[in-house]
Amino acid sequence: MKEVVINPITRLEGHGKIVIVLDDAGNCVKGYLQIPELRGFEKFAVGRHAEDMPQITPRICGVCPTAHHMASTKTLDDLYKVEPPEPAKKIREMVYNIFMFEDHALHFYILAGPDFIVGPKAPKEERNVVGVIKKVGVEVGLRVIQTRKKLRKLIEMIAGKIVHPVFGLPGGISRPLTEEAVETAKKVSDEAVDFALFTYKVFKDVVLSNKEYVDLITSNAYTHQTYYMGLVDNKNRVNFYDGKIRIVSPRGVEYAKFDAHNYLEYIAEHVEPWTYIKFPYLRKIGWKGFIDGEDSGIMSVAPLARLNAADGMATPKAQEAYEEMYETLGGKPVHHTLANHWARVIEIIYAAERFRELAYDPDIASKNIRNLPTATPDVGIGVVEAPRGTLIHHYETDENGVIKKANLLVATQHNAARIALSIDKAARSLIRNGEINEGLLNMVEMAFRAYDPCHACGTHSLPGNMPLKIYIYNTEGQLLKTIDRT
Amino acid sequence: MSQDFEPRIVVFACNWCSYAALDLAGTSRMKYPPNFLVIRVMCSGRVDPQFILEAFRRGADGVLVAGCHPGDCHYIEGNIKALRRMTLLKKVLKEFGIEEERFRLEWISASEADKFVRVANEMLEEIKRLGPLRIEEAYQHG
Amino acid sequence: MDKPKIALYWCASCGGCEEAVVDLAEKILDVVNLVDIVFWPVAMDYKIEDVEKLPDGSITASFINGGIRLSEHEHVVKLLRRKSKLVIAYGACSAWGGVPGLANLYSREEIMRYVYHEAPTVENPEKIRPELKTKVEEKITLELPEFLPRLLPLDLVVDVDYYIPGCPPTPDVTWKAIETLLSGNLPPKGSVLGALDKSLCYECPLNDTKPEKVLIKEVKRPHEVIADPSKCLLTQGLVCLGPVTRGGCGALCIKAAMPCTGCFGPLDEVIDYGGKAISYFASIVDYTSEEEIEKALGKILDPMGVFYRYSLPASRLRGKIMLVER
Ligand code: SF4
Ligand code: SF4
Ligand code: SF4
Ligand code: FES
Numbered sequence: 024m025k026e027v028v029i030n031p032i033t034r035l036e037g038h039g040k041i042v043i044v045l046d047d048a049g050n051c052v053k054g055y056l057q058i059p060e061l062r063g064f065e066k067f068a069v070g071r072h073a074e075d076m077p078q079i080t081p082r083i084c085g086v087c088p089t090a091h092h093m094a095s096t097k098t099l100d101d102l103y104k105v106e107p108p109e110p111a112k113k114i115r116e117m118v119y120n121i122f123m124f125e126d127h128a129l130h131f132y133i134l135a136g137p138d139f140i141v142g143p144k145a146p147k148e149e150r151n152v153v154g155v156i157k158k159v160g161v162e163v164g165l166r167v168i169q170t171r172k173k174l175r176k177l178i179e180m181i182a183g184k185i186v187h188p189v190f191g192l193p194g195g196i197s198r199p200l201t202e203e204a205v206e207t208a209k210k211v212s213d214e215a216v217d218f219a220l221f222t223y224k225v226f227k228d229v230v231l232s233n234k235e236y237v238d239l240i241t242s243n244a245y246t247h248q249t250y251y252m253g254l255v256d257n258k259n260r261v262n263f264y265d266g267k268i269r270i271v272s273p274r275g276v277e278y279a280k281f282d283a284h285n286y287l288e289y290i291a292e293h294v295e296p297w298t299y300i301k302f303p304y305l306r307k308i309g310w311k312g313f314i315d316g317e318d319s320g321i322m323s324v325a326p327l328a329r330l331n332a333a334d335g336m337a338t339p340k341a342q343e344a345y346e347e348m349y350e351t352l353g354g355k356p357v358h359h360t361l362a363n364h365w366a367r368v369i370e371i372i373y374a375a376e377r378f379r380e381l382a383y384d385p386d387i388a389s390k391n392i393r394n395l396p397t398a399t400p401d402v403g404i405g406v407v408e409a410p411r412g413t414l415i416h417h418y419e420t421d422e423n424g425v426i427k428k429a430n431l432l433v434a435t436q437h438n439a440a441r442i443a444l445s446i447d448k449a450a451r452s453l454i455r456n457g458e459i460n461e462g463l464l465n466m467v468e469m470a471f472r473a474y475d476p477c478h479a480c481g482t483h484s485l486p487g488n489m490p491l492k493i494y495i496y497n498t499e500g501q502l503l504k505t506i507d508r509t
Numbered sequence: 510m511s512q513d514f515e516p517r518i519v520v521f522a523c524n525w526c527s528y529a530a531l532d533l534a535g536t537s538r539m540k541y542p543p544n545f546l547v548i549r550v551m552c553s554g555r556v557d558p559q560f561i562l563e564a565f566r567r568g569a570d571g572v573l574v575a576g577c578h579p580g581d582c583h584y585i586e587g588n589i590k591a592l593r594r595m596t597l598l599k600k601v602l603k604e605f606g607i608e609e610e611r612f613r614l615e616w617i618s619a620s621e622a623d624k625f626v627r628v629a630n631e632m633l634e635e636i637k638r639l640g641p642l643r644i645e646e647a648y649q650h651g
Numbered sequence: 652m653d654k655p656k657i658a659l660y661w662c663a664s665c666g667g668c669e670e671a672v673v674d675l676a677e678k679i680l681d682v683v684n685l686v687d688i689v690f691w692p693v694a695m696d697y698k699i700e701d702v703e704k705l706p707d708g709s710i711t712a713s714f715i716n717g718g719i720r721l722s723e724h725e726h727v728v729k730l731l732r733r734k735s736k737l738v739i740a741y742g743a744c745s746a747w748g749g750v751p752g753l754a755n756l757y758s759r760e761e762i763m764r765y766v767y768h769e770a771p772t773v774e775n776p777e778k779i780r781p782e783l784k785t786k787v788e789e790k791i792t793l794e795l796p797e798f799l800p801r802l803l804p805l806d807l808v809v810d811v812d813y814y815i816p817g818c819p820p821t822p823d824v825t826w827k828a829i830e831t832l833l834s835g836n837l838p839p840k841g842s843v844l845g846a847l848d849k850s851l852c853y854e855c856p857l858n859d860t861k862p863e864k865v866l867i868k869e870v871k872r873p874h875e876v877i878a879d880p881s882k883c884l885l886t887q888g889l890v891c892l893g894p895v896t897r898g899g900c901g902a903l904c905i906k907a908a909m910p911c912t913g914c915f916g917p918l919d920e921v922i923d924y925g926g927k928a929i930s931y932f933a934s935i936v937d938y939t940s941e942e943e944i945e946k947a948l949g950k951i952l953d954p955m956g957v958f959y960r961y962s963l964p965a966s967r968l969r970g971k972i973m974l975v976e977r
Contacts, residue, residue: 044788055787059796062663062720063762065770067753070604071956074874078912079956082750085667085819099874172676183907185674186667186819190907192873198880198908291774294767297785297793301766301773310774393877417771424874425952430770559926562967579939590934596944597933597954601925604756604955606972644972 043446049456056443058300068429073102073400073420076429077191080416083433088187089122089178090409090434091416093264096191098416101284102403102424103193103396110389111195116264117208117381118181118188119407123263124215124374125174126410127326127367131222132167135364135473139230159225170218173211180204195393205388212375212382216340219375223344226368231351240361241352244452245473247315247444248273248358250305250322252437253329254408255280260337261329261373263408269332270305273317275356278305283406286415290432291320293440302440303432313443321444324412324437325474326366331356336369338376344369360445363473400424409434411474438474445474516570516636518629520547521556522617525583527575529619534626541626542633545573552576553614554587558598561612566644571611571636573628578616588616607642610635655711655833658690658702658731659741662724663751663802664717668742671819678826685833686711690731699727705734712737712832714815718744718752718964719803723796732809737832739844740805741825743818743914747924748804748964750818755963755970756955759800804965814843816897818914818961824899843919846899850918851911855893855902857883866937870950873909880908885935890957895921895928912960923967925959932958 042055064083071079077095081088093115100107107115132140132155141154156164175185181204182188183197190197200208230236239245250273254266269280270289279289291306304310304320311319322328336342348365349355381387404417412434419428522528528549534541546569550556553576561572574595576588595614602612613632617625661669675682689710690702702710713735719725732738743749754762767773767780785793805811815828828845831838838844852858861883871888878887884905885891891910893902897918904911917924938944951957963970 042791042793044791055793057793057795059721059723060663061762061766061781061798062751062802063754063757063766064751066757066762066765067751070756070953071753072872072953074872075912075953075956075960079750079753079960082665082667082818085665085670088665088667103874168676175674179903181907183909184903186670189904189909194874197873197878287771290772292770292772294773294775294779294781296779296782297787297795299781299795299798303772306774395877396874423952424872428771430772432772557926558930559921559923559967562923562926566967586939589939592941593933593936593938593944593948594930596941597929597948597951598926600948600951601929601954601958604971605968607968642972644968 043450050451055297056300056439056446057298058439059298061299065429065431068418068426071426073099073403073418073424073426074193076416076418076426078187078189080431081187083431085186087122087126087409087411087434089119089182090407090414092182092188092191093119094405094407094409094414094416096193096405097265097407098403098405098418099191099193100403101405102400102418102420104398105194105394105396107195108389108391108394110386111392111394112265113381113384113386114181114196114200114392115191117378117387118178118190119264120374120378120381121174121178121211121215123408123410124219124371124378125171125178127371127374128167128218128222129171130410131226131364131367131371135367139236139364140225158229163221163225166218170214174215177204177207177211180207192393193396197393199390199392200387202388208378208382208387212379215375216372216379219372220340222371223340223368226365230365237351240359240365242359244449245360245445246358247323247360247441247448248317249315249319249441249444250278251328251331251356252322252324252413253332254406254413255333256337258337259334261333261335261370261408262337263374265407268406268413270322271332271356273315273356273358275331275354283404283415286404286406286417286432290415292432292436300436300439303437304440313440313447315441315444321440322437323441324434325363325410326370327357327360327363328412329408330366330369336373338373338380341369341373341376344372360441360473411435412437435474442474514637514641516544516633516641517568518545518571518573518632518636519564519569520545520573520575521550521553521560522547523553523576523582523588524549524551526577526581526619527553527615527617527625530575530617530622530625533619534622537622539622539626541629544633545629552582552584552587553591554582554584554589556591556594558594558601561598561602565607565611565642568642568644570639570642571613571632573612573632574614575617575625575628576614578618581618608639610639611642654685654687656689656705656709657686658710658713658735659688660690660692660713660715660727660731662715662717662728662745662805663720664742664744665751668716668744668819671742671817671822671825674822675825676822678822682829699730702730702734707733708736710735712739714739714741715805716741716745716819718748719805719808720751720754720799721796722799725799725808728805728809737812738805738809739813739815739828739832740811741815742820743816743916743961745805746814746816746965747916747962748802749961752802752804752962752964752970753956753960755801757971758973759798763798801970802964803969807964812840813838814841814916816843816846816915817900820845821900821903823901843897843916846897846915848919849898851893851896851898851900851902851905851915854898855883855905857881857902857905861886865935867935868937868947870936870947872950878908880906884908884910890932890951892928892932892958895924895931913958914961916962924962925955925966928958929954 077092080091080095136155179185182190252270255269256262256266270278272278292301292303293310308320336345399422400420402419406415414434415432417430564572582588713731740746824845869888889910892913893911896913897915921927936947
């Protein structure tokens with residue numbers, strides 16, 4: 024028995040580790056993704072004023088604080104049974120789409136970009152953001168940085184803070200938009216749509232026109248048949264901010280569609296002793312171990328899962344791109360992990376288009392932004408689609424709105440089992456008879472990154488390569504060889 | 510509980526009344542236990558909640574804040590401020606896991622030596638029953 | 652002359668502090684020109700082993716964010732302390748424990764039990780829990796770092812030279828702190844860098860509307876009111892901690908009509924932020940009778956979450972005193 028430890032991404036040092044176990048024939052028997060990270064938010068939420076949760080839970084993740092802030096705020100609406108006025112909902116949804124756009128765009132250009140824009144086989148010195156800029160031009164690089172800055176500034180103007188927003192309250196938001204914010208939103212949303220379409224063009228020119236990449240996307244090593252989950256609107260179209268949770272089977276058939284209130288009927292979590300992360304799965308099917316297929320309860324979330332779980336996009340350009348993707352990849356659902364990048368670009372278009380729709384909606388300037396709660400609080404459940412997938416908050420309080428119990432299902436968790444599958448599969452296809460192929464490192468890395476995992480809920484890494492280290496042990500636990508790709 | 514546990518109790522006593530009461534207790538040979546470390550302050554309104562937290566931090570098993578009766582404060586409202594602060598502090602101490610018997614705010618005028626002795630004896634007895642706070646050990650405890 | 656060597660590290664961090672560094676945007680290039688970054692796990696490929704190889708004291712400054720929650724964090728920060736001339740606590744978590752420090756209200760056992768056994772989604776009949784060592788195959792043992800009994804701020808684990816406040820520190824504050832450090836004109840050890848030495852009220856746009864002496868009759872929880880964004884929030888009954896919080900953020904929350912929750916921490920001379928906040932806030936409740944005071948302050952059902960939101964592990968009592976066998 025051999026043990027292969029991939030102490031993966033520097034950025035995850037101390038926050039993530041992959042271990043692959045080989046049998047005596049040198050074939051992979053199991054892959055482990057270890058997440059050494061626990062802070063206990065669900066427990067110390069107990070005793071807090073419920074209305075503070077939209078500011079407490081974002082501290083789970085400073086990369087997607089807006090997702091937690093929004094899930095939490097919506098949970099408070101539900102807890103206090105108070106509907107926000109229409110304008111408040113629109114402002115929230117607008118902020119949410121700005122955030123999704125910004126987060127996705129950054130991922131595409133800075134994180135995933137190097138793999139695709141520069142190319143998976145390019146020398147590693149070039150497989151980073153500098154390489155991306157070389158390929159697409161300095162103006163584009165600057166445009167990415169400036170767009171990010173403008174969008175973040177706009178969120179700050181409306182939500183108070185960019186890292187850890189504060190504006191969400193049960194029944195609406197804390198204050199109306201200033202005139203300046205309204206004007207800025209319009210202007211920036213036009214730029215966002217342009218930028219989104221431009222990004223799609225880059226993706227098509229660089230990735231789709233290159234057969235090698237397309238083959239890579241569809242290659243078996245990156246393919247798993249799992250269930251897919253995402254929020255949909257009343258026409259089954261993707262929605263980040265609100266809707267029903269829909270799950271489709273590996274064959275693309277609707278398996279369930281439910282209100283977030285019923286999440287406990289559908290989702291359960293499995294515990295393993297070797298990691299601090301829990302593995303959600305479909306309760307009715309059960310935990311069958313780290314295997315894919317229709318009989319396994321493993322599901323996945325994030326862009327591709329969202330698109331698979333929906334019937335289309337609610338905005339025109341995004342819908343076009345949606346159709347194009349499924350046409351090219353041979354219909355729904357798409358099981359190729361790497362198609363997440365494609366799906367992410369489609370979502371960038373949607374987020375920008377939706378942002379613009381809302382920015383030009385006169386309601387955005389309305390002063391009617393809050394309904395005061397009057398009901399006695401009891402239970403609240405809220406859901407949003409975080410960039411990395413479905414995010415569920417669930418609080419129970421006493422009659423004074425003090426938390427008695429909290430449960431949080433975070434996006435990356437939903438993908439944890441599938442990521443483990445990816446590691447496993449990449450290892451199985453690339454480790455033969457004890458021969459560790461250098462390509463493994465790349466494959467694992469790319470499979471891993473496609474999910475944009477946020478285990479420590481950490482920031483996006485800057486370089487295009489994740490330094491990987493593999494330790495190979497023999498049956499007696501002696502170190503035979505290390506491979507260090509740095 | 511351990512029989513030989515001798516609690517350490519810190520008293521913040523207002524100079525104008527409570528401290529005078531303590532003095533009186535001494536001069537009139539009323540007996541009060543030796544477990545009390547008395548800190549004289551000009552007014553109970555000068556007692557910052559931070560002082561009390563610091564006292565517990567440094568090993569006090571109990572803290573008593575004593576001031577003039579409402580209306581008698583030499584700085585007019587100092588004791589009312591103390592009342593407001595200690596009301597909130599009590600809630601916080603509870604959350605810190607410090608039993609309520611370990612902290613008291615009392616109005617003790619210059620002539621109420623007997624009241625001081627009574628309060629002191631009560632506190633002592635209750636804290637003996639609770640046992641030491643053992644802050645340092647509590648930190649080690651998972 | 653060699654450029655100063657800088658290390659950045661994260662412990663029990665949300666990543667927001669790292670994001671805040673990235674939000675320096677173009678300025679980050681200036682920083683990169685002025686210093687050599689020798690260790691930054693989030694963004695660069697240097698390993699702990701590389702740090703171990705450096706001579707002691709050869710790193711000019713280590714910026715550390717996040718509280719100390721796992722054995723691994725403790726290990727790395729001790730290493731960085733040895734290798735660095737200056738250790739800087741970056742952000743509220745590192746300086747005082749931050750929001751995850753509220754976990755100190757519960758024991759490790761309570762946290763583990765809830766997360767892995769009791770949470771409503773968990774299906775775990777065999778009561779499995781993450782273990783420090785798990786034998787997964789005959790000869791293969793997987794290891795996890797230990798979840799420590801308490802979350803600790805950095806300065807309870809290693810000696811800290813400076814603090815940069817905020818959750819997270821704003822790019823502006825970060826930049827000012829960097830300028831101070833690069834100026835060579837180092838302030839006294841223990842100083843807070845980049846922020847003001849006055850309270851938040853000082854820079855708050857609503858300060859003009861705040862009377863000399865604030866008194867309130869009713870305490871309001873944020874969800875109960877629609878705050879007037881043009882009037883001091885404290886006078887509206889909201890628990891705004893501006894008066895006891897260090898200024899420097901630019902009054903971000905206040906501009907969104909939300910009260911300051913204190914993420915920039917205490918001013919100099921304060922030994923317990925929550926204690927100070929309690930002292931200030933209670934004293935402005937405009938009642939004299941015990942019952943009325945009790946009633947008004949009774950609105951605050953979670954004094955820990957309100958007054959110690961970012962600083963429980965740095966409080967005099969560090970967190971809840973767990974029941975030791977007495
Ligand atoms: S201080 Fe705030 S932003 Fe920084 S790591 Fe802690 S929670 Fe995140
Ligand atoms: S109390 Fe708050 S709102 Fe009022 S002036 Fe100070 S910081 Fe501003
Ligand atoms: S207003 Fe207070 S809580 Fe908000 S950012 Fe500033 S210091 Fe932090
Ligand atoms: S002078 Fe005695 S309490 Fe103020």
